[in-house]
Amino acid sequence: VAETALSHHFVEVENSFKMKAANDYLPTEYWLMKSEPDTFSFNDLYSSKSQKEFWDGVRNYQARNFMRDHMKVGHTILFYHSNAQPTGISGIAKVVASATVDHSAFDKKSPYYDAKSSIEAPCWVGVTIGEPQHLKNFITLQSIKAEPSLSEMLLVRNGQRLSIQPVSPEEFSKLLYLGCKL
DNA sequence: GCCAACGTTGGC
DNA sequence: GCCAACGTTGGC
Numbered sequence: 490v491a492e493t494a495l496s497h498h499f500v501e502v503e504n505s506f507k508m509k510a511a512n513d514y515l516p517t518e519y520w521l522m523k524s525e526p527d528t529f530s531f532n533d534l535y536s537s538k539s540q541k542e543f544w545d546g547v548r549n550y551q552a553r554n555f556m557r558d559h560m561k562v563g564h565t566i567l568f569y570h571s572n573a574q575p576t577g578i579s580g581i582a583k584v585v586a587s588a589t590v591d592h593s594a595f596d597k598k599s600p601y602y603d604a605k606s607s608i609e610a611p612c613w614v615g616v617t618i619g620e621p622q623h624l625k626n627f628i629t630l631q632s633i634k635a636e637p638s639l640s641e642m643l644l645v646r647n648g649q650r651l652s653i654q655p656v657s658p659e660e661f662s663k664l665l666y667l668g669c670k671l
Numbered sequence: 672g673c674c675a676a677c678g679t680t681g682g683c
Numbered sequence: 684g685c686c687a688a689c690g691t692t693g694g695c
Contacts, residue, residue, distance in 0.1 A: 675693100
């Protein structure tokens with residue numbers, strides 16, 4: 490029994506070595522961005538007059554660094570609905586402006602207020618997304634989990650909570666296939 | 672509403 | 684720098 494437990498342990502350690510860290514997906518021009526549709530949905534973006542939205546409220550350093558250092562105009566975004574019924578990718582968009590200061594951090598009345606960030610020394614940034622495009626099919630989390638070739642996506646990794654994640658070109662084309670197939 | 676898994680904070 | 688306590692995320 491102890492031997493079995495030990496070999497399980499080694500398999501787990503081995504797997505943890507094989508697991509890609511978020512930064513291993515860089516550089517990339519494909520991203521997944523999570524939003525709770527009750528707060529801001531793909532349709533909110535689509536039906537807004539400008540079809541653009543400044544992505545405020547990100548308060549995680551790794552997600553911030555992706556926006557600040559790696560997301561460029563023209564990059565493609567998978568718009569993901571979290572805490573939703575159902576959860577999954579609801580549409581495609583583009584980065585239309587690279588990162589600028591997130592002023593919501595200065596606003597004491599904002600849920601995104603953060604005393605760490607000041608106008609003199611801003612801490613948080615956001616990109617602007619736009620050019621929303623509908624998918625033929627909503628890509629459910631369930632269908633992503635069911636697809637072996639997508640098993641390395643950060644999204645489906647246990648405990649991974651990053652709200653902005655790099656996506657590999659192979660993963661993106663597979664997702665696009667799922668989103669567009671008849 | 673529950674809770675696992677994570678990130679952050681702050682005492683030491 | 685360690686690490687316990689706490690707050691948050693997000694699927695179910």
